[in-house]
Amino acid sequence: MEILWFCIIAFMIAMYVILDGFDLGVGILHLFVARSDEERRTVLGAIGPVWDGNEVWLLAAGGTLYFAFPLLYASSFSGFYLPLMIVLWLLMLRGLGIELRHHVDHPMWKAFWDSTFSIGSLLLAIFFGAALGNVVRGVPLNADGYFFEPLWTTFTVVPEAGILDWFTVIMGLVALTTLTVHGGNYLAMKTEGKMQERARTVAGIAWWGVLLTAIASLVSASAIRPEIWTNFSEHPWGYFFPVLGLAGLLGMVVFNKKKADMKAFLSSTAFIAGMLASTAFGLFPNVLPASTNPAYNLTVYNTAAHSYGLRVGIIWWTIGIVIALGYFTYLFFSFRGKVKVRADSEGY
Amino acid sequence: MEDALLLHRLQFAFTVSFHYLFPQLTMGLGLLIVVFKWIALRKNDERYNATARFWAKIFAVNFAIGVVTGIPMEFQFGTNWARFSTFAGGVIGQTLAMEGVFAFFLESSFLGLFLFGEKKLGPKGHFVAAFMVFIGSWISGYFIIATNAWMQHPVAYELATDGSVQLTSYWGLLFNPWVGWQYTHNMIGAVITGAFAVTAVGAYYLLANRDVEYGKIFVRTGVIAGLISTILVAFPTGDGQGKNIAHHQPVTLAAMEGLFETKEGAELLLIGQPDMEKLKMDNPIHVPNMLSFLTYNRWEAEVKGLDAFPKEVWPTNIPLLYYSYHIMVGLGTIFIAIMLVATYLLWKKTLFKARSFLWILMLAFPFPYIANTAGWMTAELGRQPWLVYGLMRTVDGTSTTVSAGNALFTLLGFLGMYFVIGVLFLFLVVKAINHGPEHLSPKH
Numbered sequence: 145m146e147i148l149w150f151c152i153i154a155f156m157i158a159m160y161v162i163l164d165g166f167d168l169g170v171g172i173l174h175l176f177v178a179r180s181d182e183e184r185r186t187v188l189g190a191i192g193p194v195w196d197g198n199e200v201w202l203l204a205a206g207g208t209l210y211f212a213f214p215l216l217y218a219s220s221f222s223g224f225y226l227p228l229m230i231v232l233w234l235l236m237l238r239g240l241g242i243e244l245r246h247h248v249d250h251p252m253w254k255a256f257w258d259s260t261f262s263i264g265s266l267l268l269a270i271f272f273g274a275a276l277g278n279v280v281r282g283v284p285l286n287a288d289g290y291f292f293e294p295l296w297t298t299f300t301v302v303p304e305a306g307i308l309d310w311f312t313v314i315m316g317l318v319a320l321t322t323l324t325v326h327g328g329n330y331l332a333m334k335t336e337g338k339m340q341e342r343a344r345t346v347a348g349i350a351w352w353g354v355l356l357t358a359i360a361s362l363v364s365a366s367a368i369r370p371e372i373w374t375n376f377s378e379h380p381w382g383y384f385f386p387v388l389g390l391a392g393l394l395g396m397v398v399f400n401k402k403k404a405d406m407k408a409f410l411s412s413t414a415f416i417a418g419m420l421a422s423t424a425f426g427l428f429p430n431v432l433p434a435s436t437n438p439a440y441n442l443t444v445y446n447t448a449a450h451s452y453g454l455r456v457g458i459i460w461w462t463i464g465i466v467i468a469l470g471y472f473t474y475l476f477f478s479f480r481g482k483v484k485v486r487a488d489s490e491g492y
Numbered sequence: 493m494e495d496a497l498l499l500h501r502l503q504f505a506f507t508v509s510f511h512y513l514f515p516q517l518t519m520g521l522g523l524l525i526v527v528f529k530w531i532a533l534r535k536n537d538e539r540y541n542a543t544a545r546f547w548a549k550i551f552a553v554n555f556a557i558g559v560v561t562g563i564p565m566e567f568q569f570g571t572n573w574a575r576f577s578t579f580a581g582g583v584i585g586q587t588l589a590m591e592g593v594f595a596f597f598l599e600s601s602f603l604g605l606f607l608f609g610e611k612k613l614g615p616k617g618h619f620v621a622a623f624m625v626f627i628g629s630w631i632s633g634y635f636i637i638a639t640n641a642w643m644q645h646p647v648a649y650e651l652a653t654d655g656s657v658q659l660t661s662y663w664g665l666l667f668n669p670w671v672g673w674q675y676t677h678n679m680i681g682a683v684i685t686g687a688f689a690v691t692a693v694g695a696y697y698l699l700a701n702r703d704v705e706y707g708k709i710f711v712r713t714g715v716i717a718g719l720i721s722t723i724l725v726a727f728p729t730g731d732g733q734g735k736n737i738a739h740h741q742p743v744t745l746a747a748m749e750g751l752f753e754t755k756e757g758a759e760l761l762l763i764g765q766p767d768m769e770k771l772k773m774d775n776p777i778h779v780p781n782m783l784s785f786l787t788y789n790r791w792e793a794e795v796k797g798l799d800a801f802p803k804e805v806w807p808t809n810i811p812l813l814y815y816s817y818h819i820m821v822g823l824g825t826i827f828i829a830i831m832l833v834a835t836y837l838l839w840k841k842t843l844f845k846a847r848s849f850l851w852i853l854m855l856a857f858p859f860p861y862i863a864n865t866a867g868w869m870t871a872e873l874g875r876q877p878w879l880v881y882g883l884m885r886t887v888d889g890t891s892t893t894v895s896a897g898n899a900l901f902t903l904l905g906f907l908g909m910y911f912v913i914g915v916l917f918l919f920l921v922v923k924a925i926n927h928g929p930e931h932l933s934p935k936h
Binding site for chain 1: 552557560561563570571572576580581583585586588589593594598603605612656895898901905916
């Protein structure tokens with residue numbers, strides 16, 4: 145039962161990164177790809193009806209984590225106190241940027257919210273990547289299962305490392321470049337003309353960044369936590385995930401060259417899903433390794449809620465998520481095709 | 493430790509009070525927009541569609557701010573209240589996760605359709621979208637109240653060997669005996685906020701002699717909704733919630749009512765200042781025997797005062813609890829009076845010309861916000877010194893690893909951030925009201 149919930153939460157986090165990932169990526173590109181007001185409205189129109197729903201996956205994943213693994217939720221949220229609060233503030237500013245921009249027709253008002261949206265998206269991508277880096281590297285857990293990390297200490301990978309060290313910064317850059325490509329692929333899919341061209345160009349260039357940072361992160365992760373390969377050698381079927389990621393990585397560049405935007409977008413989706421699944425597979429059964437003493441590792445077993453709650457949760461979660469996937473299918477279906485902004489329209 | 497506890501509490505209290513200013517209008521206005529859309533469909537009256545469009549514009553800003561200020565609430569259970577989350581996550585995590593899965597996906601999917609899909613969806617489809625957004629917000633409210641109800645009156649749990657609480661009954665948690673009255677009382681409180689807001693803008697248009705047609709629609713609908721909701725919030729829901737407290741938290745009732753001594757035929761205190769040094773009430777004005785009657789339906793019934801309970805279980809801030817409760821009840825009474833007079837004038841067909849009374853209706857809109865906030869302060873201060881009533885004290889629920897300095901840093905950050913958000917909200921709402929409902933065309 146614990147394993148099932150581990151998979152469910154990994155699935156929800158992956159959904160969040162894939163879905164909100166493309167609108168974060170769109171945000172990163174916003175200032176570069178869209179120059180005129182009309183173009184910027186097109187960019188916001190391309191994510192306007194869906195970004196809020198995408199972000200709900202974060203809340204839903206958080207809530208699910210809370211009831212399935214209470215100790216993990218409590219420990220990681222209090223331990224990552226400062227970066228989480230900063231993430232919250234960035235999420236607020238970014239959300240307001242999207243929603244408030246179109247309320248006042250004044251160039252300065254719009255310029256302000258454009259920048260807020262873009263810078264917020266960029267910093268969020270880096271923080272999310274660094275967060276994943278922290279989980280891989282391990283945190284200084286104490287015997288009660290709690291810890292606290294400052295934002296940074298010496299930027300080296302030591303047991304008393306901060307949120308940001310050289311390894312987690314690399315992971316932040318992986319996230320930044322990946323989501324840039326992912327967002328570029330999405331924009332290329334939803335727009336036409338010059339914007340589409342620019343989005344493709346940026347995605348093509350940023351792909352090299354993904355390649356470099358991904359290799360760097362892979363090498364350093366293997367050096368810092370070699371045991372992530374144990375699960376793979378014991379259960380070789382797990383190699384499916386890194387292979388999926390690799391296929392996605394190749395697909396991203398191939399379909400970018402061929403201007404097959406939909407396929408490029410699916411490739412970046414596969415890359416994200418494959419890499420996250422590989423990480424989860426490699427870490428299992430640990431969910432938050434300790435940098436202090438392996439005996440303090442938080443695992444799916446020592447953090448899970450009891451079986452009645454987990455069993456009853458399966459029932460309502462399945463019902464709820466099927467309904468939610470129904471909404472999403474309908475929403476994305478009714479919002480299919482290219483985005484066109486009319487001069488007289490009010491939304492975004 | 494003490495410092496950190498105070499900061500954790502202040503941060504949660506501030507962020508949740510600020511946050512709840514927005515959902516209460518979302519939930520109240522959501523219902524009224526459905527009513528406007530319904531009338532528009534039934535009467536085929538375009539003015540009601542324009543009315544719905546105007547309020548949807550304010551709804552959108554309000555909703556967005558409700559969403560962004562709501563995210564920190566879920567986070568803070570983990571960030572600032574880690575020991576509480578470890579202890580109770582197996583139970584209240586259920587309701588919080590259900591809110592995400594059942595309510596947030598629903599709301600976020602239909603909000604875009606509702607705000608920007610009027611032309612595309614057609615009148616009936618647009619009505620459905622409005623209805624789904626409304627239902628989503630009310631479902632969301634239910635899960636939050638069910639969570640709070642469990643903290644007020646824990647049920648359906650067992651203590652596990654590791655010291656945490658674990659769920660034993662799903663339906664027992666969802667249908668906690670505490671939740672029925674608390675939910676209806678709270679939701680009707682939200683309708684009051686919505687009704688007063690709609691009425692106030694209508695009164696402004698009538699007084700300013702602009703958009704008069706719409707002003708009349710706003711005032712008429714707002715006053716009718718206001719009369720129904722102000723009565724229902726007192727009886728039966730407020731009365732039922734009071735009896736919940738009398739039954740399960742008698743010490744809280746004594747503190748709320750400012751009753752220091754146990755007595756038969758206890759009086760209902762209207763005004764007075766609690767003196768916690770001498771344990772008596774200064775300058776009391778009261779109604780004899782009324783508290784006994786309201787609590788137990790008997791004039792001579794014995795009501796337990798604070799003296800019947802050991803001091804360790806007294807709420808930690810009795811004067812603030814007492815004032816919060818009396819502000820809520822006092823304002824609630826005034827609301828009923830205002831809405832009764834307004835309905836009478838409406839029935840006499842003189843309300844739209846009664847300028848001085850329209851001034852009252854216009855200026856009344858902030859007070860439901862105060863009453864709703866005071867109501868929540870009553871619930872939460874009344875729960876003290878417990879975080880989960882009878883099971884875990886507030887002092888034992890904080891994150892031990894988060895220092896006071898870090899908590900102060902984020903509290904100051906929230907103060908600054910929310911100040912900016914508040915200013916933006918007021919600016920955008922005033923702008924929408926000035927723009928008026930007249931020239932809003934359906935959106936694509």
